[in-house]
Structure formats: structure tokens, C-alpha cells
Amino acid sequence: MKKTSLSDIAKALGVSKALVSLVLNDRGDEVGINKETQKKVVRMARKMNYKPNMVARGLRLGASKTIGLIIPNIANLFFARIARVIEDEAGKYDYRVMSVSSDENPEKETGLIKVLLERQIDGLILASSLKDRTEIMNLKRDRVPFVLIDRHFPQIKCNYVITDNYHAAYNVVTHLINQGFKKIGLLKITPAYLTPIKLRFEGYRDALHDHGIRFDKRLVKEIPFGGIKNVMEQSLTELLFKPVSADALFFLNNDLTIAGLGVISTLGLRIPQDVAIVSFDDLELFRLLYPPVTAVAQPWQEMAKEAVRILIKEIQSPGKNNNNKTQIMLPARLEVRKSCSKF
Amino acid sequence: MKKTSLSDIAKALGVSKALVSLVLNDRGDEVGINKETQKKVVRMARKMNYKPNMVARGLRLGASKTIGLIIPNIANLFFARIARVIEDEAGKYDYRVMSVSSDENPEKETGLIKVLLERQIDGLILASSLKDRTEIMNLKRDRVPFVLIDRHFPQIKCNYVITDNYHAAYNVVTHLINQGFKKIGLLKITPAYLTPIKLRFEGYRDALHDHGIRFDKRLVKEIPFGGIKNVMEQSLTELLFKPVSADALFFLNNDLTIAGLGVISTLGLRIPQDVAIVSFDDLELFRLLYPPVTAVAQPWQEMAKEAVRILIKEIQSPGKNNNNKTQIMLPARLEVRKSCSKF
DNA sequence: TTGAAAGCGCTAACAA
């Protein structure tokens, strides 16, 4: 059974495609089509189980009503929650979302951008892992509406919505210092060139400095995105025992925290007596761990909402405003729990 | 700057669209097009920053190379992980995934199916919340390739990949009974008509029966999908104190477990001394809770892989095999941890 | 109040 198209209906009724199109798009009254005719069309459409072909419509109209979403990994709850909000918000404007995972891999991401553009997405939201800015510059040059989230490129004038990573990290480290911790290990995710990672690192470094603690590079570890499970044990062993002997750990994302907690548990260390813990990214279960894990709660909901709002606005204002880009930095909230209190 | 199309290239080169199309689809040699001409075309395409329009291509070919994915909620890690595997597997065949969240709401899901079909997806994977089977029957009637995952409809002959929910639940309850627990509370998610919920319930009921324990309906609670946080406290209070006094709780999905753990912690109850816990769905952090939470680890990876494999096979074998549907039931693994050991 | 025709960008069949 073939799908029914506009012209099938038109033929069955002995009218023109144009008329059917008008009626089915609720423009019958506007154009002034006979009520009776309209009814006939609608009835026949239902009878023939007509489903409009949005692809054809999109081709004709030059708009797919689809936005692309590039994130490192949909199976990371931070991004999954963002994806969910983006889906809901975009849905309000009748946009659908095609989301893809880049695995923090710039080459893969470049390929995905191409794929999405070829599919004629109307706009793009990226939590980008790109190292190089040329790819983003190309988007600008090609006038593709896009919004960066979570990670941005300071040199590029474009829309973005990010967390205030610097101050969030600064506050974490200040809190730890105030609690009496002095040797604070930092666990970064690779690639370390990502702006959030860099800014969190700077917040860490400056907080130490401002409190008179000398920066010790042995306290900083990088864990590759693809090998967290394998590398974490080694890194923590180096951090937690002599000669480094960290007394607190600051994990820069939730994947790291989860893996780190596993290793600490395996090593039989107590939190916070043997080592204090803070996580960038908050998860519901952190509150229920023993002891509950102190975490930076990022404003993922606002971030996603704003991103969609900005993107849709830009999509719908073709051409103009091409030089007024929106840049938003949202504060994070530090959820202080027992994992970093000095007993 | 307008996007360049095939005919722009053709015009610039003084050749035909067809030729350009052939060359750019790597069919130049096959058809026997002059090497020099081919080079010219490729060079010009690059120079003009040509990007094929997959929407137009799809319209012409009658295939969008897109599959739809309907799940209850992408922000639930069980489904997020599945979505990730589906994305990866589909990508191997050059298919992209458009995923949407139904919120366990049949009306919303019906709308989403319509939206996806209108967008000309080539096939559909559903973790369906539908109550009624008519919608699924319509998919069959319209010859839409589809695969059900996680939830199936026993009366309908179609592709599905599910967990062996009955035996998984049976084993959980048997284990609890063997540990000496007798009053096992069951927390279902609403809608309770979903096959996994029903089958898990039956496994629970039969295990009780086979071990000579009388079924007590006061031990069974239903928590609405949209109101877990609000209702959980009330339900657990009823279950855990007199007159019911459950000594163990079996949560039928991870959202329930997380919420339940929160309430238990608030109530100041100890696990497993005051109440034992088992979760359907395993999360990494469950292992790290105090005590670690016993959980049913579902075969989400195999489920997603199989679903894609079956779907693509069906998409690529048009018409034929219309009556040989694949039905797979995968075993789950019970991860026994301390949360349900009789101290 | 309705219809005819053009065209979005692409590919396949057929011609030359």
C-alpha cells in the first residue's frame, strides 16, 4: 500500500493539488475556499490516511524544522538532561532534535557537523570538543545559526551559554582550603584544552594562590575520556600516597567522580578522613552516598532553555542581527555535603 | 552566500547535473566518465564548498536514512545508554537517529509516532508506553519497519527485543526469600499495564507463591511516572511501618530506586537491617552506595544492538519476509550486593 | 473560488 500524497487526494476529488495543500494547511478560509470543498478535502485526507511529507515540504520551503545537537556523549547524565530539555523546548516551536555524540573527538565532531548540515538542519547547538576554531568559523561564514553550550571559544564572537566555571572552581577550592585541606588533587578530563576544563583549572590555581598555597603540578592529573576506568586507579594511587599525599580531590566532571569513588572504595580509603571529595556536576545519588558528595550543581536546565531560545530567535530572524550575538554565563551552585568536611 | 547545488556546479562547468551527480556519488568510473572531467567536477565541488542536500536526495530516493527512536525519557540513564548504542550501531550503516521522549504518555507517544512518520523515517525503534495496540497495528498495516524494545505486545506478531523480566523478578524475590525476608514490598511504576511491569509483578507473585508465602496486596504500590518524588514518601511510609511492615523493597526501575533510597535515608532507616533493597536496573553508583545496592542488570547493550540489526535488515529487505519477525528475549543478571543480605 | 505551472535539489532512465 503506497503512501498517499497530496495529488492522490486531488485526483480522487477532481481538484488541484494546490487547493488540497491550502485546505490541509488551514489556509482554506484565508484564501476563500468553499466550506463544502474544504470538508470534502479533509474527509478524503482522513479516509486515505494522508500523512504530509515533511521532507518534501522542507525541500520546498528551505527549512527542515530540525535542529542538530552535538554533545560528547548522550549516556552522560549531564548531557542527557540537557538533551531532554532541548528536546522539550524545541518541541514548543515544532522543531525536532537530531542529536549525535562526538566522544570528545574533534575529527568525529567535524564529520558530524558535516552530516548534520547535509541533512539541512536549520540550526545547531554544540557542546563542542573542537580544538581548532576553524570549524566554528566556517559555521559563521556559512551563516549557519548556532549556539555553543557548556564550552565556548573566547576568540570567536558567537552565541553561547556556559557555566561560570572559573568562579565555581574557585569557590570549591576556597571551601576546601577553609575546611583545612591543603593538598588538593585535581582530576581533569582529556582533552584538557576544553574551555571549561581550562577555566576550572584556573579557578583552582588562583584560589590556591590567593590563599597562600603553592601550586604543585604533581597534584594535577589528566584522564583520557576514553580510558577513565583504566587510568583512574593509577592516577589516584600516585595522588593519594607518598610522596604526593593529597588530602582532597576535585573531580572535574561526573564521569571522573564516579570512577574516582570506585577506586577510593577499592583502595579502602575513608572519605573525608583519608581524602575529601568534590565533584563538578551533581547527580541525585551523590546526596545518598556515604558520605554524601559535595558537588557543583550546574545550571543545565537554564543553559538548555536559553540555548534553544537564542537559536530559534536567530533562525527566525534571517539575515539581520548578524552581529548581535548573545553570550550568557550562568552561575553554578555549590552543594556542600559531608564528603569534604574536616571531620 | 547561497548554498551551492548540483546544478550550480554543472553550470559553472558547462556540464549536466546528471554528470556531476554521478561523479560526486563515486559512480564516475562505473558509468565511464572521463577521468579529467571527473577531476574537474570534484575540484569545482570543493571550490564551491558543495554540500549534498540529503533531504532532496531522500525525497528522490524515497529513503531518509533516518530511524526514529521513541523512549520514555532520554534523561533516564537506562534509556540514555540504549540511545547511545543505537546511535553508534545505526551510524555504522549510515543511518542517523531522531529520538524523542514520550514521558510514558500514550497520547504523546501517538503524536510522536505521527511526527516521525511525517518526517519520513525509514524505520522505528520503540520502547512504547502505549496502552492500546491499535497504534502498533497501524504501523504493521502501513508496513513501517519497526522493532519494539524493552516493552512488547504479546498479542502482536512483530519484532521485539526484551529482557526476560519474569525470571529476573522471580530470581530477585527468590533470593530475598532465601535470605530470610518475608514481607517484600513491590514498587511499580505507573502505567502498570506495561509488559515489563506486569511480568516483573508476575515473577514476584509466583516466586512468593512457590515459596509458600501468601500474596499481600498491601505490599504492592504504584508510583506515577510524573510524580515519583511526591508519592514515594507516602508509599514507603505505608509500606515500612505498621501494620504492613515490609522488611524488603523491590523497586521496579532505577528512578524508583533513586527516589526510594532518598526517602529511606530521610526516614533514618538502615539498609538492610531495617529494610532490604533490590533495584531493577543497575547503575554504576549503586555499587558505591553504603551498603551497595543489589540490582538487576539488564542487557541494554545487546538489546540496542539487536534492535538496530533487526531493523536495518527489515528496512533493506523491502516487501519480502513480511511474516518472519524476530523476537528475542535476553536474560538479565542479578548483581547481588549487601543491600539485601540478612546481616 | 479554483487550477496550472514552476521549482526546491536530487537521481534514474533513456538518448545521443
Place this chain on the structure above:
DNA sequence: TTGTTAGCGCTTTCAA
């Protein structure tokens, strides 16, 4: 070895 034509399903003129 290359070109022409038709048409996928839709919307938008413009004409009747």
C-alpha cells in the same frame, strides 16, 4: 562519454 527529461511531494505565484 555526456546530456535530456521526468518526477519524488510540496507550496507559491499567477491566471482564470
